[in-house]
Each structure stands twice: as structure tokens, then as C-alpha cells.
Amino acid sequence: MIGVKTLDDAEVRGRRVLVRVDLNVPTDNGRVTDRTRIQRVLPTIQEIADAGGRVILLAHFGRPKGGRSEKDSLRPIAAAVAEELGRPVAFAEDCVGEPAERAVAALREGDILLLENTRFHPEEEKNDPGFAQQLAALGDIYVNDAFSAAHRAHASTEGLARLLPAYAGRTMEAELQALAKGLEKPQHPVVAVVGGAKVSTKIDLLENLVSKVDALVIGGGMANTFLHAIDIGVGKSLCEKDLAPTAQRILDRAKETGCAILLPVDAVVAAEFKAGAPHHTYGIDAIPSDGMILDVGSQSIDRIKAAIDDARTLVWNGPLGAFEIAPFDQGTVAAARHAAARTKAGKLVSVAGGGDTVAALNHAGVAQDFTYVSTAGGAFLEWLEGKKLPGVEALRSA
Numbered sequence: 001m002i003g004v005k006t007l008d009d010a011e012v013r014g015r016r017v018l019v020r021v022d023l024n025v026p027t028d029n030g031r032v033t034d035r036t037r038i039q040r041v042l043p044t045i046q047e048i049a050d051a052g053g054r055v056i057l058l059a060h061f062g063r064p065k066g067g068r069s070e071k072d073s074l075r076p077i078a079a080a081v082a083e084e085l086g087r088p089v090a091f092a093e094d095c096v097g098e099p100a101e102r103a104v105a106a107l108r109e110g111d112i113l114l115l116e117n118t119r120f121h122p123e124e125e126k127n128d129p130g131f132a133q134q135l136a137a138l139g140d141i142y143v144n145d146a147f148s149a150a151h152r153a154h155a156s157t158e159g160l161a162r163l164l165p166a167y168a169g170r171t172m173e174a175e176l177q178a179l180a181k182g183l184e185k186p187q188h189p190v191v192a193v194v195g196g197a198k199v200s201t202k203i204d205l206l207e208n209l210v211s212k213v214d215a216l217v218i219g220g221g222m223a224n225t226f227l228h229a230i231d232i233g234v235g236k237s238l239c240e241k242d243l244a245p246t247a248q249r250i251l252d253r254a255k256e257t258g259c260a261i262l263l264p265v266d267a268v269v270a271a272e273f274k275a276g277a278p279h280h281t282y283g284i285d286a287i288p289s290d291g292m293i294l295d296v297g298s299q300s301i302d303r304i305k306a307a308i309d310d311a312r313t314l315v316w317n318g319p320l321g322a323f324e325i326a327p328f329d330q331g332t333v334a335a336a337r338h339a340a341a342r343t344k345a346g347k348l349v350s351v352a353g354g355g356d357t358v359a360a361l362n363h364a365g366v367a368q369d370f371t372y373v374s375t376a377g378g379a380f381l382e383w384l385e386g387k388k389l390p391g392v393e394a395l396r397s398a
């Protein structure tokens with residue numbers, strides 16, 4: 001169904017397996033503050049090591065622009081991976097050349113090695129064929145388990161798949177299966193929930209969604225631009241007024257495709273963007289001129305829940321309000337819990353992604369109840385935009 005070879009098709013015993021992972025995790029003074037991405041790639045690493053493969057992990061960290069820097073070294077991440085795995089992880093000071101070759105040569109069956117940041121070489125981001133060849137020379141086969149970096153056509157995410165027998169790792173496989181269920185071959189009706197701060201970062205995404213889904217819920221700061229476009233006053237709310245024609249075009253397109261658009265019918269308004277700020281719920285026609293919309297109101301929440309009840313598939317990106325500051329998290333939390341309950345009851349396939357979306361679902365305490373929550377930010381958005389991801393395409397044509 002997903003059109004790629006997986007670990008089921010790979011013979012790994014005794015072989016040097018180059019495994020591309022995404023270890024681009026948040027850190028504070030070298031300490032990893034969220035290990036989700038590390039935990040996601042453990043099954044692939046364990047499976048290959050347990051089957052007698054020699055695991056060579058390839059990853060980038062930060063955006064060092066081709067130069068070496070202590071702050072972008074993967075060395076501290078190797079320690080975190082080892083801790084999570086409960087087995088040793090060797091580290092090589094460079095991802096190509098003598099340090100890498102020496103470390104690879106020392107690997108026994110079942111051993112695990114992490115190579116230093118691929119982006120310490122500018123050739124990585126240029127997808128330089130010579131650099132990809134140098135990486136390929138270190139392995140016998142290639143496994144890509146980094147969906148969240150698959151929107152980059154880099155040597156370690158794309159080039160390598162063209163040089164070695166290439167397979168999807170278990171996380172990549174799960175991600176592609178979930179995405180196929182979410183939007184590529186979903187069960188209809190499909191409802192998309194899109195929120196977040198701005199329209200400007202999600203124009204392509206909204207345009208793609210209105211041609212694919214049956215209903216689109218627009219919430220968060222971006223809803224204000226749509227409300228402004230249909231002549232509803234939004235007071236001092238976040239609003240990209242210059243994008244009103246774009247919002248109108250998306251609304252017109254939705255009419256053509258028969259996609260129902262759900263905009264807020266009421267909103268929680270405060271005078272300032274601050275936790276616990278005095279707030280009041282107004283009908284959407286009556287937003288005070290000095291007020292700021294920070295969440296959807298209770299009637300809007302009921303409509304969103306009803307739209308979720310009508311759907312068999314849900315795709316979600318972006319919070320419905322300023323969920324980081326209470327009580328403006330209520331719309332997001334209520335909708336997330338409702339979707340989670342429908343999913344647990346076996347009535348909904350729910351797929352969510354995006355940095356703040358994952359944080360919002362965790363905040364609501366229901367991320368584990370969704371069918372799939374992607375750890376990808378940019379790659380998930382590009383997929384929602386309907387773009388082909390170079391890392392995935394390379395696996396498909398391998």
C-alpha cells in the first residue's frame with residue numbers, strides 16, 4: 001500500500017546497515033529536553049541489531065551551514081540514544097573519511113555506531129554525488145527511518161537511496177501507512193482541523209485540503225483572517241489583513257469542491273495575551289473593537305465536535321487557540337479529547353502532526369489515543385500540501 005520496501009524485505013545479518021534517523025531533538029545546554037524522536041527510532045535500531053546487522057546511524061543536528069561547531073555535535077545525543085536503548089552506542093568524529101571508516105571496521109554483528117553530524121559537510125545539503133558515494137562506501141544497505149527529514153533532498157536522505165539497496169525503517173513505514181489512511185486513501189467523510197497562528201504559513205496546505213476533504217475546520221489565529229475577509233470585525237486580534245483576498249479565494253475554491261468550511265461562530269476574547277487575562281465569550285458578529293480573540297467559543301466547540309462525529313477520518317494541524325496560556329486552551333483540549341474518544345471507540349482514524357500540534361495534544365493528555373501523531377513538522381506540512389517528499393520518493397523508486 002505504501003510503495004516502499006521495508007525491513008521485512010531486507011537481509012541484514014552481518015551487513016553494514018546505514019540507517020538515516022532524525023535525532024534533531026530539542027536540547028538545553030547539551031541536555032536533551034524531549035526524547036520523543038529518539039524513542040521513535042529505537043524499534044528499527046533494535047530490530048537490525050538483534051538480527052545481527054552492524055548499525056551505522058546517520059543524522060543531522062541543527063543547521064551548522066557546513067562548518068563544524070561544538071554546539072551542533074551529535075556526541076551528547078549518542079549518549080542519550082545509548083541510554084534509551086540500554087546498550088552501548090559508539091561515536092565517530094566524522095561521518096566520512098578515516099574516523100568513520102575506522103569506526104565502521106571495528107563494528108561486530110549487533111553493534112551500533114553513530115556518525116557525527118552529516119551537515120558538518122556542506123556537500124550533504126547539496127546532495128553532492130561524490131559525498132553520497134563516500135557515505136555509501138561505509139555500508140552495504142540503506143534504511144531510511146527519518147520521515148521528519150524526508151522533505152530534504154540531501155545526500156543522507158535522498159542520494160543514498162539511489163546508491164544502495166534502500167528500505168524504509170519501521171517508523172517511516174508506520175508514518176507512511178498513517179498518512180495513506182489520513183489523506184491519500186482515506187475513508188470518507190474526511191474532516192481536517194487546521195489552526196495555528198497565521199494563514200501565511202499554511203496557504204498551500206489549505207488550498208490542497210479544500211480539494212481533498214469533505215469538511216475543513218479553521219480555528220486559531222488564522223481564522224481571524226478568514227473572518228475579516230467576510231467582513232466580520234476581529235478587533236485587535238492577530239489578523240493578516242493583506243491576505244484577505246487569499247482567504248476569499250480559498251473559500252471560493254471550497255464552494256467549487258463542495259468542501260464545507262467551519263469558521264468560529266463565537267470566540268473567547270481578552271484584552272491582552274496573558275495567562276488568566278480577564279476574558280469573555282462573544283458571538284462572532286459582536287467582537288469588541290479593543291478585544292483579542294484567543295480561543296474558539298463553546299458553540300464553535302460543539303460544531304467542531306459534531307463535524308468530528310460525522311467524519312470517519314480526521315487530519316489535524318495547528319491548535320484552535322492560544323493553548324499555551326490557560327484558559328485559552330479549552331477549545332483545543334475539548335476538540336482533541338473528543339477526537340481521541342471517537343478514535344478509541346473505533347469510529348475515527350485520526351492523524352495529527354506539526355510541532356505545536358503535538359505539544360497541544362500532549363497538553364490535552366490524548367496524543368497516545370490518536371491513530372497516529374507524527375513527530376514531523378515541516379515534512380508533515382509539505383505532505384498536507386500535497387507535495388512529494390524527496391526522501392520518500394527515492395525509497396519508492398529504489
Ligand SMILES: Nc1ncnc2c1ncn2[C@@H]1O[C@H](COP(=O)(O)OP(=O)(O)O)[C@@H](O)[C@H]1O
Nearest residue numbers: 196197220221293294318321322354355356357
Ligand atoms: N487566536 C490566536 N491568537 C494568537 N495566537 C494563536 C491563536 N490561536 C493559536 N495561536 C498560536 O498559534 C501557535 C501555533 O501555530 P503553528 O506554529 O502554526 O502550529 P503548528 O506548529 O502545529 O503547525 C501557538 O503558539 C498558538 O498560541
Ligand SMILES: O=C(OP(=O)(O)O)[C@H](O)COP(=O)(O)O
Nearest residue numbers: 022024148149152376377378379
Ligand atoms: O526538525 C526538523 O524539522 P521540523 O522541526 O520542521 O520537523 C527536521 O529534522 C528537519 O530539519 P531542518 O528543517 O533543519 O532540515
